[in-house]
Amino acid sequence: MSRPLINAGFLPLLDSVLLVLAHEMGFAEKEGLGLALSRETSWANIRDRAALGHFDIALMLAPMPLAASLGITPLATPMIAPVMAGLGNNAITVSADLWQKMEDAGAPGDLAAGPAGKALAQVVRTSPRKLRFGVVHQTSSHNYELRYWLAASGIRPDRDVEIVVLPPPLLPEALGSGGLDGYCVGEPWNSVGVVHHQARIATIKASIWQWSPDKLIGMRGDWARRHPDIVASIIRAIYRAGLWLQAPENRMPAAEIMARPPYLNLPVDIVVRALAGHIDSGARTLSVPDYFIPHDGAANFPWKSHALWYYSQMVRWGEVEASPDNAEKAAATFRPDLYRAALRPLGIPVPLEDYRKDGDQPAAHEIAASNGGMMLGPNRFFDGTIFDPAKLDAYIAGQKAD
Amino acid sequence: MPGPDLSILIIDENRIRASIIEEGLREAGHARVAVIHDVNEVGRTIQDTMPDVVFIDLENPKRDTLEHFFSLSRAIQRPIAMFVDRSDTGMIEKAVEAGVSAYVVDGLKKERVKPILDMAISRFNAFSRLTRELEQARSALEERKIVEQAKGILMKTRGLSESDAYALLRSTAMNQNRRLIDIAQSLITAANLLDP
Incomplete structure (x- = not known):
């Protein structure tokens, strides 16, 4: 039988690195798969082409398959996520002008979410006009992350500021031309803002919610049902790409691949920053080893509790009704069962549970796993809140939206 | 309506x-x-x-x-x-x-x-x-220009007639199992390198 060729869509983002490495480094080939990668111009196109079957799989924002399965997107073909594309990897960047005001209001410039948010809240209170922030898609990790940070800092996202949507590559220029005061986006588009538009990185996802999910490999549920062996091969190829990239010596070679014209088409010295964990905020360079985590801490494992956290944010911002049925649909989108089954032949440790708490672990800690235990990373939210999936209703009820 | x-x-x-x-x-x-x-x-x-x-x-x-x-x-x-x-x-x-x-x-x-x-x-x-x-028409025109230029180089450096220059390009392409346009392009590149 000839090798199946899988059509895979992606956006020019560093988060596509595991998909790209699966292709470029032969991890897909080793699994008997060919990957035909297509760079897209918008998340809307990724969503529609995945729904219509032009793409078999695609790099997606973590909330995207949930939105599809919950029926709140056009086309609304139910999607599943059997493997995550790593943890972390985005940031909140502000204009030089806004940063100056935040600094005057006491922002220390250490990328920590708490003090930066506090300073921003003070600027927002005294600003003569509404500040405008950009995110990349409505049902995006960035939208919820930005809103979480704002709300926990005492800023009402729908009243005190304006949030608009622009695709990642257009955000830096929109900031540079004064159309935006800040944005939340994956790399390298924060660093591009710093290099070309004197922007400052105010805080990072790794500080807002440590070791948290952002992107995944999504696909149609019915396609996955029809092709279980291909899905297992995709999971293993992404897993192997993550394992390879976790090694520090492979970060630079990966950056060189990602910098090429078909992927990011940017200078390698910008691309490598997030991969190496050397973040130039515009004011100084900080070492952030957990800026992006491609493998460690079960970084590719699709926790159903993470699906539920994103669901809780969709409810919070009025995009979906809270109901047991919707919560079940959201949780069913993430498929740890497929992940475990695909990796079983490798004999490596995989979490035994589908759900976990988040926000309760300030340090690395061990959990139960097949083939012995395994280490997970810290998982704190910067405001100290704990997300317990067993108490979802209470968490939702306790959230402030306004 | x-x-x-x-x-x-x-x-x-x-x-x-x-x-x-x-x-x-x-x-x-x-x-x-x-x-x-x-x-x-x-x-x-x-x-x-x-x-x-x-x-x-x-x-x-x-x-x-x-x-x-x-x-x-x-x-x-x-x-x-x-x-x-x-x-x-x-x-x-x-x-x-x-x-x-x-x-x-x-x-x-x-x-x-x-x-x-x-x-x-x-x-x-x-x-x-x-x-x-339109794209096809444009690239056909581009290709013709490149072949013309390659012929010109052969005529000048090897003293060939136009039809002999073309025949040489064509036979080279056939022998190497490559496209005529690729041979012409390589020749122009080589000529530029040798005679800047």
Whole structure:
């Protein structure tokens, strides 16, 4: 039988690195798969082409398959996520002008979410006009992350500021031309803002919610049902790409691949920053080893509790009704069962549970796993809140939206 | 035509394509057609024209921006959903393949929208065909120029006649199992390197 060729869509983002490495480094080939990668111009196109079957799989924002399965997107073909594309990897960047005001209001410039948010809240209170922030898609990790940070800092996202949507590559220029005061986006588009538009990185996802999910490999549920062996091969190829990239010596070679014209088409010295964990905020360079985590801490494992956290944010911002049925649909989108089954032949440790708490672990800690235990990373939210999936209703009820 | 004429908005950064679609819709009897080239103008245009149907090309990176705008205006204005009818995947597929996506005001009857969608899809396809043909013509012309230049180099350096120069290029291409244009291009590159 000839090798199946899988059509895979992606956006020019560093988060596509595991998909790209699966292709470029032969991890897909080793699994008997060919990957035909297509760079897209918008998340809307990724969503529609995945729904219509032009793409078999695609790099997606973590909330995207949930939105599809919950029926709140056009086309609304139910999607599943059997493997995550790593943890972390985005940031909140502000204009030089806004940063100056935040600094005057006491922002220390250490990328920590708490003090930066506090300073921003003070600027927002005294600003003569509404500040405008950009995110990349409505049902995006960035939208919820930005809103979480704002709300926990005492800023009402729908009243005190304006949030608009622009695709990642257009955000830096929109900031540079004064159309935006800040944005939340994956790399390298924060660093591009710093290099070309004197922007400052105010805080990072790794500080807002440590070791948290952002992107995944999504696909149609019915396609996955029809092709279980291909899905297992995709999971293993992404897993192997993550394992390879976790090694520090492979970060630079990966950056060189990602910098090429078909992927990011940017200078390698910008691309490598997030991969190496050397973040130039515009004011100084900080070492952030957990800026992006491609493998460690079960970084590719699709926790159903993470699906539920994103669901809780969709409810919070009025995009979906809270109901047991919707919560079940959201949780069913993430498929740890497929992940475990695909990796079983490798004999490596995989979490035994589908759900976990988040926000309760300030340090690395061990959990139960097949083939012995395994280490997970810290998982704190910067405001100290704990997300317990067993108490979802209470968490939702306790959230402030306004 | 049953009911009042529908208001249609076309968003396309490609001005030529936008005007081709606009013309098609006007010829089909739609008088209320507006065209903009930048999504940023959409707020004002929607207020002015109250469109029932909105088209946007799929190459446009600001589709997400447009959809977000629709979701914001849902509460204050008229709901705009994507495509005519979720059940009509055949139509949606044809549209996406043609490179266009359509948004339609909620509650509009499918039979009223279908001819408009059909028109836009066929004009999008016609435009792609034209562009492809133009591209082919352009590259054929480019190739001819390169072969001419390569022949010139051979005539000058080896003292060959034009037809002998061409014959040499052709036989080399055949012997090496490569395209004539590739041999010509290599020759020009080599000549530039040796004789800057």
